[in-house]
Amino acid sequence: MHRTPLGKFREKLLHRPSDASPGAEREGEPIAFGMEGPLVLRFVEEGLDPADEARLAEEVAKTLPLRWSLPTRALERLDLLSERLGGERKLLEWLDGHPGLPRVTARLLVLADSLDRYTDDPAVVTAVRDFRSAHGLPDELRGVLPPATNAETLTDISSRLERQLFDHDAPEARSLGLATSRWLRDAVSAGGSPSPALAETGEVMARLHEDIAEASL
Template sequence: MTAANLDRKLLDAFTSGKLDHSGEAALAEQVARLLPTHWMLPNSAAAALSKLTKHLDGPAALEAWLDGHPGRPRLVARTYRLIRLLDRLSNRRAVVTALAEMRAESGDPPPLRGYLMPATTAETLASLAQQIESMLADRPVEDVLQLALATVDLLQRLAPRLREPDPDLSGLDDEVAEIRRSLAETSIQEIAGR
């Protein structure tokens, strides 16, 4: 693997069903390091990542595959669930309104100060998702987990405010609780050792 690419031999062996467990773990580690920088990958790396994603049957299956590998791959998979949720919520009017009201009432949670945009807009949660994704690429795992868990705390406080104005989000409490559980189970020691 070059600095910004997947090991082609590992990828080809995996997609042809001939890769052993240790090779698959090495490939998962490489994917976990590249995925947070997907938007700036060279064409060869983007094509390799696309080939793997298609082989696994899409982005959700890629995340499930990564989650099956301890360490950084699992952290990346679980963090991307949060990122996807933030992106999904960011343009919903009820979410933006409830978040603005909550911030006006109690201010920003201390762990999120400096990460949340000053004004609450449809970009606020999307911006937070981008920051978490960027941190996955170049910050210590402790920082990533701290920001991710602080973001989950914010969403857990926000979810009850959304039940009435947006009934489509009635299951948000459960979804956020599952994300919190999965992130909390992520072992920093295990990740740092990789």
């Protein structure tokens, strides 16, 4: 993910619980949402061999989209990993370093965050509305978006992406991510001479589209 705009990612994936107590992991607490406490602690304290680290990355990829409904203990484990790796951006970079589901999940979460950010940009929303009026929707987005295009349109797609990952439907999420990044790239570039801000948005979406296309399950 070295070419993606990860530097723009807003570190909002995790919320550290006020009663975090990592030492509880040593008491043999059962697995929470697929994340093994002892495996997390070993990674944090001494590192893992490649096979176990790959297994942990798979577990994190399956857990991270569930973060809004995770119990406190599972959030603590994610927070431990994030701190060990140097923050949420580094957590996503670490996931991206593991092929398959971890890489796809990391890149789709960056796309979802970008969509949430651009939904607050009136120029992007106007470009999307005008492009949709002139060209309609690609097949992949028909039935996904409501008839009206407004400030909630990109957030709606972002929420759908996260819902598909939440439901462990990574193939559909990947397909939606590819269609969305391509559509938004084309929409902000359709005017011929986009503003610098729209041109940057187009570049971001183009890079994200390439990265998602390169990540296979």
